[in-house]
Structures are given as C-alpha cells and as structure tokens.
Amino acid sequence: MEADVREATKGKAATPDSAKNVLLLGSGVLITSETQIRRLKEAGLNDVTIDTSKGKDSDAGVAVQQPVAVPQERRKKSLPGGRKVEYKEELKKARATKEVVKNQLKEALGDIAIGGSMDRKKLDAGAKLITTSVLNNVDAMVGLTRLKEHDPYTANHCINVTIITLAVALADGIDEETAQILATATLLHDIGKTKVPLEVLNKPGRFEPHELNEMRKHTTYGRDVLYDMPGVTEEMMLIATQHHEMLNGKGYPNNLMGDEIHRFGQMTAIADVYDALTSARVYKPAMPPHFALGRIYQNKNIEFNGDLVDLFVKTLGLYPVGSLVQLDTNEVGVVAEPNPDNFRQPKVGCFITRYKKFRQFPYLVDLANDPQENRKIVKVLNPSKYKIDVDKMIKMCTG
Ligand SMILES: [Fe+2]
Ligand SMILES: [Fe+2]
DSSP states (O other), X not given: OOOEEEEEGGGGGGOHHHHHHSOOOOTTEEXXXXXXXXXXXXXXXXXXXXXXXXXXXXXXXXXXXXXXXXXXXXXXXXXXXXXOSOHHHHHHHHHHHHXXXXXHHHHHHHHHHTTOOOXXXXXXXXXXXXXXXXXXXXXXXXXXTTOOOOOTTOHHHHHHHHHHXXXXXXXXXXXXXXXXXXXXXXXXXXXXXXXXXXXXXXOSSOOOHHHHHHHHTHHHHHHXXXXXXXXXXXXXXXXXXXXXXXXXXXXXXXXXXXXXXXXXXXXXXXXXXXXXXXXXXXTBOOOOHHHHHHHHHHTBTTTBOHHHHHHHHHHHOSSOTTOEEEETTSOEEEXXXXXXXXXXXXXXXXXXXXXXXXXXXXXXXXXXXXXXXXXXXXXXXXXXXXXXXXXXXXXXXXX
C-alpha cells in the first residue's frame, strides 16, 4: 500500500492525545513502509484520507477527496534562491532581528520555567521576523549563527537551530507559510529544558550518566509542556520530541529509525548537532565550522538523512562564514561572505599577506572575481592558533 496520509479523519492524527503517546507521521508524508502503517494503527487511527493522485489506491475503504488541514502545496512550492535582498543590507537588519527575538525568547522560556504560559503572539512575531530575514537573504542570517552565547534556557541556541533548519527546509522546497510554522516550532525545540533542574542544565562540566539521562528527558518534557499549551501545532510536538532521534535508531527518546522520523525532525537534528559542535563548552573548545560540517557529512545516511545533509552543506557552503582559510598565495583570512553560486569561492577577509605580514585591518579578496590571480583556498586552519577576533574581522569586512 502506498498512500498519502495527511490527516486522520476528524483530525485524529493531530490531536495531542494521540501524539502524546506515539510519534505520528507528519502531514503530507508519503507512506512507504510497513513500520509507518504499524505506527498509525498503534496510534488508534481507524481510517486515513488517501490522496489517490499521489500513489496506488487501496482496495479497502473509500478514498475521500476532502480538503485537509495541512495543504500538500506547502512542500511543493519552491522559493527562488532565498536571496531577495543584498547580503550586506540584510546582515545589518538580521543582527538587530536576532537580538530582538533572542531577548523575547529568553523571557518567554524563563516564564515557562516558573510555571507561566507562553506569549504566543510574541513567539509568532519572532518566528515571522526570522523567517522574513531568512527569506530575504539566507546567507546573512546563517552567517549570524556563528555568534554563540550561553544563556540558561539556550535561547540563542534555539534561534541558531531555527535559522539553519529554515535554511535547509527552504532549500528542500517548503513555502513561506510552512516556513513560518516550522520556525515557530523550531524556536521551541528545546522547550523541555525549562523542566530540567537548573543544576543539571547549567552544569559547566561533562554530565554524569544520571545527569545525562535527566538532560535527555528534555525531549519528553518538551512534549508534556507543549501538550498543555493552547494552540500547539503538530510540528511543535514532532520537533520537540524528535530532534535528537537519529536515522540509525541510536538517538533518543524513542530510538526511531529512518523515515519513522519526520523530515522536520531530521532537519532539526542536523542543525542542532551543528550548533552544538560549533559552540564552546567548559570541557571542549568550539569546533571550527568547516570541520563540524565534515563531521556531519561523515554521518550522512548513518545518523542523518543524506539528502538533507547535501542541502545543509550546499546552504552553509563548504567554508561557512567565520572559517579561517589559507590561499594558494599563503595569504590567510576569514571567510566573511559566502558565494551562493560557488561555495568554493567565498569572499575572504585576509589579515596575513603573502609576505607573512599581519594586517590589523583585513583586506577583502573576492575569490569569484579575481581575474588577475585566480586565487584558491588550499587549507582550512584552526582559529585557536591565531590571536584574532573572528567576529571583529567579519564586521570590518562586511560593515
Ligand atoms: Fe535538544
Ligand atoms: Fe537543541
């Protein structure tokens, strides 16, 4: 049987009651395995809507040509390139946007931690601001994810994960309306951390096994917090519960495998690991973005969906903003601006000249527009070996 299951009749598939106990398929997901069918049956669904235009009809039951709550069109429409506004122009707005949304989210998560409720209007407004900026110029917002900050409920991390997930999802072809829904849900992906004891959540060192166990519970805590929240969406439940699941079944909390994990859960998992790897902790330095990208790529089709990893690498570029690179002339610089047309040729803010002289004010080399020398990146370096402020360098290059 191959059918397009969108919603259970009478909306059963999306009800918190069923989603609380069993992770369901997302709307519009094509059924391709017996496991998916089993999970739907286990969720107590007696019937589903089959869109016969998407696959084989079923002998049993009646195909109902009904409008559904989550339109299939959401994933069909592709947005053009994601770059409506020039990089530098959007970067200035994106910086301000990220700051505003971060402060709102910090406040909202803090309220939930003390038993308050979420200001949905503010959350939706924040998600809209981020979505609009990513739609204007995906590179500008993605570049800002390199800015890390540790706050109690990881609001900054939640925004970074939202930006990267959105960027991948847009490359995957979702439309603007779905992008907004996805952004709202991803901002809340770690909402369960508000229920993890602070001494565990803020422990500076590595976790003991029992602490790790408690920390991992944030996925199920998240589901419980959302369950009580008015206006909860299916996407919120899915992402909060599934963002630590891995394709090979070695994730948590439910050891889901392959397409048992919703595509949005699979996207968020990639973004989440990338932001964690590139963040410094007391017990580990931040991994440079290029190497974090490599780590994720190595786990393509093992922990992470291969197609989504390809989109992720394409979106971030081979040398994400902030990467320290050496050119074939021995000049050394920081990747200051990506090149969406050729990810091997970003703009590099060089601070070490070919004569090994250090420059306090970097000079910009556009590798895509270098007809005289046609310079190339030959090596990625570890910034910890250079006494430079990467963010300051980028700012000096991009204004
Ligand atoms: Fe998480
Ligand atoms: Fe996270």
